[in-house]
Amino acid sequence: MRVAIDAMGGDHAPKAPVLGTIEAARKLKDAEFVLVGKESEIRLYAHDLPDNVKIMHASDVIAPHAEPVKSVRRQKDSSLVVCTSLVRDGQADAMVSAGNTGAFMVAGLFVVGRMTGIERPALAAMLPTFKGKGVLLLDAGANTDSSPKNLVQWAQMGQAYMRLTHQMAKPRVGLLNIGSEPGKGNELCKTAYGMLENTCTDFIGNVEARELLNGVCDVVVCDGFVGNVLVKFYEGAGIGLLDSLKQLFLATPLTKLAALSMRSGLKAFRSRFDYAEYGGGPFLGVRGVLVKAHGSSSSRAFEMAIRHAYKMQSGGLIQDLERSLQG
Amino acid sequence: MRVAIDAMGGDHAPKAPVLGTIEAARKLKDAEFVLVGKESEIRLYAHDLPDNVKIMHASDVIAPHAEPVKSVRRQKDSSLVVCTSLVRDGQADAMVSAGNTGAFMVAGLFVVGRMTGIERPALAAMLPTFKGKGVLLLDAGANTDSSPKNLVQWAQMGQAYMRLTHQMAKPRVGLLNIGSEPGKGNELCKTAYGMLENTCTDFIGNVEARELLNGVCDVVVCDGFVGNVLVKFYEGAGIGLLDSLKQLFLATPLTKLAALSMRSGLKAFRSRFDYAEYGGGPFLGVRGVLVKAHGSSSSRAFEMAIRHAYKMQSGGLIQDLERSLQG
Incomplete structure (x- = not known):
């Protein structure tokens, strides 16, 4: 299996996607990962690249608030459009991006395409x-x-x-x-x-x-x-x-002490509601596994989103959806 | 000014509306208040009725989940419909209810009626x-x-x-x-x-x-x-x-102590987000001051909702709305 990662999308790109990909690649040794984006920028964070991670240069980046349809149409060599093209051409089975949500969906619709019947x-x-x-x-x-x-x-x-x-x-x-x-x-x-x-x-x-x-x-x-x-x-x-x-917790020395005493509970509470643990949202109904990570994704959030995409692809989600649509 | 209160509406009726009305009446001495509902039940909580609070018997009650249009049409002697009739007939200037929201709106629309142009x-x-x-x-x-x-x-x-x-x-x-x-x-x-x-x-x-x-x-x-x-x-x-x-705060003796140390902060936080302080939501665009209190309103919430209705009426909200619609 091959997963393409938009290395230029999100508030903390390219650092977070690159580090998240490396982390995921170390755990998922039977898969290959392609970091798509400006090679020189990716290299800044890609010192220790595992064997199953490759870099694919893409010269352009779609800005976070750019108009989706125009950007996807015009910026063919943007990291996002290149990722979706890899999925369309069968060179990648899944992709993850934390970039412009509108452009992500437009590229999913028009580059990858809808599943029959959806x-x-x-x-x-x-x-x-x-x-x-x-x-x-x-x-x-x-x-x-x-x-x-x-x-x-x-x-x-x-x-x-x-x-x-x-x-x-x-x-x-x-x-x-x-x-x-x-x-x-x-x-x-x-x-x-x-x-x-x-x-x-x-x-x-x-x-x-x-x-x-x-x-x-x-x-x-x-x-x-x-x-x-x-x-x-x-x-x-x-x-x-x-x-x-x-x-509230920082108000006085006493409340700071209180926070300390509740640290583990607060941490558990926080992580329960943390985006990073949820691995991004899938774009369902297109012919490929496309996962939208949150714009503010940390490297941990990227790692989870990539593992999530891996799970969807290895479990045969697309085939399963196709069957359930026919049935 | 006269304010009608649906004494039978809400989870804690008639206790909460009755006690809330009494509290409000003690503070707003220049206004009159009419508690509308089953007199015998209202009397249970109306020991110390201030001079400016009257009771008006209404024999029926619209259930919390009753179908709005049918109930309003059929239950003419329900506390809610009687309240709105008082507003329509000019016998009350404002009303407050915590009852069935759908029925409240239907009665507002069809008994009190829309403002011209709305x-x-x-x-x-x-x-x-x-x-x-x-x-x-x-x-x-x-x-x-x-x-x-x-x-x-x-x-x-x-x-x-x-x-x-x-x-x-x-x-x-x-x-x-x-x-x-x-x-x-x-x-x-x-x-x-x-x-x-x-x-x-x-x-x-x-x-x-x-x-x-x-x-x-x-x-x-x-x-x-x-x-x-x-x-x-x-x-x-x-x-x-x-x-x-x-x-979280009840988890261990230590966290209970923590909660104690933060009591005032937590209380302020809670009251900031407390319904009771906001005095209910107005139904705007009908020919009268109609305030919908939350179904779970306490006597404090009723008091605030009544004071709120008083403020809207004494400030001339309806006249102001009429002017702004013409202007």
């Missing part, structure tokens, strides 16, 4: 929950103004993904809605509810956002506008909250 | 923020599949409300969106952006959910489905988080 690929985000093992949300922002059929396909893909990556026999699917009874919500939800009930095994019905972090379902589907708002709100609230707690 | 009244929710004084979100769930014009009217109403209740000269309005640049988002946002830019003073553009709790704007507008998801998610995350922190 109307709209979706970005999936694993949200840490207070109870249970987390919930996979689709769509986290690849689509707006989604159709009921989109939601049904995302439910199917989400279940296949959770079966493979979380060894769940029967992942429960919820429809994110503003009431728990059938018939609630907007036009999208009203139609999607009936379709999910008829086609989706283990559909548990509407799920209100209040319950989402209580482990009530394993997969939750919603329009990508709603999903993106929710995921970003979660992130912003998490950051704000950690800041506030930090200030 | 297409869709909106439920406003004040979200506590990490920085700044909180952000008013509309619509928090009164409408789904909203139009761009709805959002523009909500921006206008939200500004009028913040000017009056928060003494802000120029409340800043943001459009909740999934990207910060103009032209981002779904069809609703794309159209609403231009309309807000042309009509709304102090429109600051798109606001991403990640930034929402950082005090970047004072009013944020969005479709009611999105707003309801966000408000409920906020609530669920807050409850889950407080539970988790509690467990």
